[in-house]
Amino acid sequence: MRLTSMILLGGAVAVPASAATVTVTIPQLKVAEYHKPYVAVWLEPTAGGPARTIAVWYDVKKKGNEPGTKWLADLRSWWRKGGRSMALPADGVSGPTRGPGAQTIPLPADLKPGSYVLNVEAARETGGRELVTVPITVPAANAKSSGKAELGTITLSR
Amino acid sequence: MKAYATGLLAAAALLALPTAASAHRQWLLPSVTTLAGTDGWVTVDAAVSNDLFDPDHFPMQTDQIQVTQPDGSKGRIQNAATGRYRSMFDVQVDKAGTWKIGTFSSNLGGTFSLNGETWRVGARRGPPPGAAGMGPGGPGAARPEGARPEGAPRPAGGEGGPRPGGEGGFAPAKSVASVAEIPAGATDIKLTESISRNEFFVTAGEPTKTVLAPTGKGLEFDPVTHPDDLVSNEPARFRFLIDGKPAAGLTVTVIPGSKRFRDGEHALSLTTGADGTVEVKWPFAGVYWLNVTATDNHASDSRAAERRMSYTTTLEVPAP
Numbered sequence: 001m002r003l004t005s006m007i008l009l010g011g012a013v014a015v016p017a018s019a020a021t022v023t024v025t026i027p028q029l030k031v032a033e034y035h036k037p038y039v040a041v042w043l044e045p046t047a048g049g050p051a052r053t054i055a056v057w058y059d060v061k062k063k064g065n066e067p068g069t070k071w072l073a074d075l076r077s078w079w080r081k082g083g084r085s086m087a088l089p090a091d092g093v094s095g096p097t098r099g100p101g102a103q104t105i106p107l108p109a110d111l112k113p114g115s116y117v118l119n120v121e122a123a124r125e126t127g128g129r130e131l132v133t134v135p136i137t138v139p140a141a142n143a144k145s146s147g148k149a150e151l152g153t154i155t156l157s158r
Numbered sequence: 159m160k161a162y163a164t165g166l167l168a169a170a171a172l173l174a175l176p177t178a179a180s181a182h183r184q185w186l187l188p189s190v191t192t193l194a195g196t197d198g199w200v201t202v203d204a205a206v207s208n209d210l211f212d213p214d215h216f217p218m219q220t221d222q223i224q225v226t227q228p229d230g231s232k233g234r235i236q237n238a239a240t241g242r243y244r245s246m247f248d249v250q251v252d253k254a255g256t257w258k259i260g261t262f263s264s265n266l267g268g269t270f271s272l273n274g275e276t277w278r279v280g281a282r283r284g285p286p287p288g289a290a291g292m293g294p295g296g297p298g299a300a301r302p303e304g305a306r307p308e309g310a311p312r313p314a315g316g317e318g319g320p321r322p323g324g325e326g327g328f329a330p331a332k333s334v335a336s337v338a339e340i341p342a343g344a345t346d347i348k349l350t351e352s353i354s355r356n357e358f359f360v361t362a363g364e365p366t367k368t369v370l371a372p373t374g375k376g377l378e379f380d381p382v383t384h385p386d387d388l389v390s391n392e393p394a395r396f397r398f399l400i401d402g403k404p405a406a407g408l409t410v411t412v413i414p415g416s417k418r419f420r421d422g423e424h425a426l427s428l429t430t431g432a433d434g435t436v437e438v439k440w441p442f443a444g445v446y447w448l449n450v451t452a453t454d455n456h457a458s459d460s461r462a463a464e465r466r467m468s469y470t471t472t473l474e475v476p477a478p
Contacts, residue, residue, distance in 0.1 A: 072195075079194065
């Protein structure tokens with residue numbers, strides 16, 4: 001419950017001009033059957049503590065017997081670290097899946113200074129799954145990492 | 159047909175005696191143990207075989223499968239079917255939290271002597287499918303006229319005349335269904351109590367602990383690490399209890415599935431410490447079968463010299 005209100009807060013606060021941006025590149029894949037991946041982006045304090053989800057992209061529109069939320073557990077690391085305790089949809093956090101290209105997410109402005117691990121996990125229907133981690137510090141310094149298959153470059157820039 | 163029925167009986171005997179020397183393992187293999195939302199189902203294979211989880215020997219019966227919902231109330235299995243090598247059933251996971259699905263059995267069985275003849279105690283729950291050796295009415299009908307006033311069950315198939323069936327060595331001749339029917343004149347009573355559990359856990363949403371609460375009876379699983387919160391790069395810690403107290407010195411066997419795709423079984427053999435716990439370091443991600451057995455002399459019936467206990471669970475260990 002507290003997590004939800006934190007997320008709401010994070011989403012509602014206007015992003016200051018100095019705030020950092022996370023860029024997640026979803027690669028273009030030459031495959032016979034392509035579906036846009038489910039992606040979760042979350043922060044874990046390096047010193048330990050609860051994970052904070054800053055974005056989750058899934059099939060928010062699909063309802064019925066097999067709603068889009070059914071496959072959220074395929075983002076298995078995120079699911080275990082925080083996804084399973086979230087109520088979705090979550091304002092400012094959840095949104096529809098995104099296609100290939102560079103996707104940007106503002107780093108929450110209310111993050112306490114310190115070191116974190118930025119996690120980006122992608123899972124694609126009929127495709128693979130990948131987790132990329134990027135150690136970062138707040139206030140943000142530039143950081144970068146890259147996936148090999150399901151994710152491209154992940155950057156934190158100010 | 160006869161060979162098949164005998165095999166089923168052998169399987170049934172195995173279920174009753176978990177410490178049998180045979181390597182045949184009873185297993186439940188859920189399609190999934192972690193679900194997002196409450197719209198999901200888990201579909202389960204249930205079988206007895208040497209290798210995990212290759213159904214190539216006998217199906218497990220599904221009539222004893224119990225479902226415990228996250229609030230502790232009873233659930234149900236659906237779509238149960240039994241094939242040549244395995245059974246299957248479904249459970250609709252329509253409530254958030256951790257579910258427990260599996261079997262619990264508690265039996266007292268053994269032998270006694272009466273007038274120089276050996277009798278067997280403990281009947282099966284029902285006739286195996288297609289069994290020729292059962293008279294009409296199942297095990298109840300097989301009971302010798304034990305309710306006679308003198309309390310002396312008479313060997314069936316003897317002076318009582320021929321009975322239907324009785325072939326194959328599993329005929330109910332000279333047996334009583336339960337310890338309550340052991341006649342007063344019985345001597346040389348040898349009884350063993352068998353308590354076994356075989357279960358797994360499925361979680362929708364966040365893991366909960368209601369279904370993990372120990373009952374204090376027999377050998378139980380009291381996990382420190384939640385069984386639906388495992389990951390291959392983090393060791394798990396599990397406690398085992400006997401009658402509610404930490405059980406030290408037990409051997410815990412942990413075996414990954416799909417041996418046929420590897421060179422070795424890669425089984426782990428661990429021993430519980432003074433606090434009844436073991437730490438499991440997963441060699442790799444996968445589905446694991448865990449089994450613990452214990453024997454002591456704390457049977458519920460004073461005439462039973464031995465109590466055999468077995469605990470089995472199936473664990474899904476995802477990659478990080």
